[in-house]
Amino acid sequence: MAMQLTPYLTMDGNAKEAIAFYKEALEAEIVYMQTFGEMPENPEFPLPPEMKDRVSYASLKVGESEFMFSDAFPGQKQQMGGMLSICLTTDDAEKTERIFNALCKGGIIEMPLQKTFFSPAYGMVTDKFGVLFQVFTKALQ
Known part of the structure; x- marks a missing residue:
């Protein structure tokens, strides 16, 4: 299934x-x-x-x-962010950088886009709607 x-x-x-x-x-x-x-x-x-x-x-x-x-219907309470993050994965560091920069417009950088031991380009940003994104490039094997 x-x-x-x-x-x-x-x-x-x-x-x-x-x-x-x-x-x-x-x-x-x-x-x-x-x-x-x-x-x-x-x-x-x-x-x-x-x-x-x-x-x-x-x-x-x-x-x-x-x-x-x-x-939501007016008056229906919405909580920004919460316990959810969205991990967006690419196989191209340049594309990851472009997406990260686009999501940063009006948002807050939680972790700057950078090379890590597990990814050539990884960063975290809370966008202007309060949604936390982990932007991740797969490491080439």
């Missing part, structure tokens, strides 16, 4: 901004994006007007992986 682990970010009304940011920073492709307003109406659960433009579901293709998003 195949198994896949996919990061899913629930944003606080800024999913479209995050999707655009990650699309550029990670050279990703938007596979699907739908707003709450584009969903079929349900008279039993009327949609508040402020939700119509928020993202109900979106998927980005990042290399061979998928990255999913949605927006």
Whole structure:
């Protein structure tokens, strides 16, 4: 049986901004994006007007992986960061550096990109959305 682990970010009304940011920073492709307003109406659960433009579901293709998003309903508490980090792995140190630098825009460098005993280029950055990324280049064997 195949198994896949996919990061899913629930944003606080800024999913479209995050999707655009990650699309550029990670050279990703938007596979699907739908707003709450584009969903079929349900008279039993009327949609508040402020939700119509928020993202109900979106998927980005990042290399061979998928990255999913949605927006929370107003008032639904979202905790930035938490106990999750996303490890983004490449086989090219130049690509790792480009991605790391893109994720740093508006973010906080937790560990500068550097050569380590396990990688020719490894660093950690919390991006402007509070998501912690470990950016990693596989060591050539």
